[in-house]
Amino acid sequence: xxxxxxxxxxxxxxxxxxxxxxxxxxxxxxxxxxxxxxxxxxxxxxxxxxxxxxxxxxxxxxxxxxxxxxxxxxxxxxxxxxxxxxxxxxxxxxxxxxxxxxxxxxxxxxxxxxxx
Amino acid sequence: xxxxxxxxxxxxxxxxxxxxxxxxxxxxxxxxxxxxxxxxxxxxxxxxxxxxxxxxxxxxxxxxxxxxxxxxxxxxxxxxxxxxxxxxxxxxxxxxxxxxxxxxxxxxxxxxx
Numbered sequence: 001x002x003x004x005x006x007x008x009x010x011x012x013x014x015x016x017x018x019x020x021x022x023x024x025x026x027x028x029x030x031x032x033x034x035x036x037x038x039x040x041x042x043x044x045x046x047x048x049x050x051x052x053x054x055x056x057x058x059x060x061x062x063x064x065x066x067x068x069x070x071x072x073x074x075x076x077x078x079x080x081x082x083x084x085x086x087x088x089x090x091x092x093x094x095x096x097x098x099x100x101x102x103x104x105x106x107x108x109x110x111x112x113x114x115x116x
Numbered sequence: 117x118x119x120x121x122x123x124x125x126x127x128x129x130x131x132x133x134x135x136x137x138x139x140x141x142x143x144x145x146x147x148x149x150x151x152x153x154x155x156x157x158x159x160x161x162x163x164x165x166x167x168x169x170x171x172x173x174x175x176x177x178x179x180x181x182x183x184x185x186x187x188x189x190x191x192x193x194x195x196x197x198x199x200x201x202x203x204x205x206x207x208x209x210x211x212x213x214x215x216x217x218x219x220x221x222x223x224x225x226x227x228x229x
Contacts, residue, residue: 004158036218043120043206043220044159089158103149103174104218106158 002027004090006107013080013114021075021110023064023090031092033057033066033073034104038087047075047088080114087111118143122207122221129194129201129228137192137224139207146211148190149218152176153204162205165190194226202228 007022025031032051036044048057053068062077073090090107120141129135141148147166151159161174165184179198184190190209194201204225208218 034217041222043122043222044208044218045220046217049217103161103164104159106151106160108156108158 002031002092002094002105004092004105004107006088006090006110009109010111010113013112015082015114015116016079017114019075019077019080019084019112021088021090021112023073023075023107025071025073025090025092027071027092027094027105029094031094033064034091034093035062035064035073035075036089036091036106038089038109040086044089080112082114082116085112085114120207120209120219120221122205122224125222125224127224127226129226131228132196134193134195135201135226137194137205137207137226139190139192139221140188141190141207141209141219142188143209143219144187145209145219146187147209148184149208149210150174150180150182150190150192151206151208153206153223159206162192201226 003026005024034049035047037047038044048059050057050066056065064073064075087109089109091104093104123138149164150162153159160176162180163182165171168187171182171184181193204223206223207221210218
């Protein structure tokens with residue numbers, strides 16, 4: 001079956017530190033990969049995505065590259081801010097018959113706390 | 117503003133009672149979903165609906181029921197058959213043909229006393 005594994009949290013960093021949150025996946029076929037972010041008290045929102053191997057998704061200073069050879073989609077940011085404190089979810093979705101729906105498989109989430 | 121509205125935000129129920137969580141969207145999206153979020157387990161899919169009057173079971177549908185009588189609405193009923201209903205429930209929608217960009221509501225936290 002399909003699965004997503006994220007690095008264990010919580011992750012605590014000082015402002016301006018470099019962030020990496022590891023994500024690896026197992027899937028049949030050719031998935032699209034996503035990072036979602038959940039700020040305190042809110043629902044999830046899409047942070048970035050990549051739909052094929054070697055694609056790089058980026059948004060708000062965050063980046064992740066779809067690595068088929070290592071089945072990974074690690075999230076990185078060069079300099080985190082206090083406002084980046086949130087829960088980050090890696091997810092995969094599979095196309096079916098040329099169309100796809102939001103039947104995503106999520107990782108367990110990684111809590112990030114950034115201190116001033 | 118377009119978006120997804122879930123209600124209530126917090127709900128308490130006694131064991132043996134059914135409870136219905138509301139989810140309404142004004143994004144004109146075809147597909148809607150219910151996910152359950154538990155600490156350390158990520159999100160798990162309960163039910164999803166691709167069009168009106170049609171819905172499919174997700175990975176953990178037992179003890180839950182849904183309906184999709186209108187495009188805008190996708191209520192979830194947590195029945196007394198659900199053995200561990202205390203959780204955070206998230207409703208989402210998508211265009212249907214999109215490759216996975218879900219729009220989420222703010223969630224409903226259900227606590228069984």
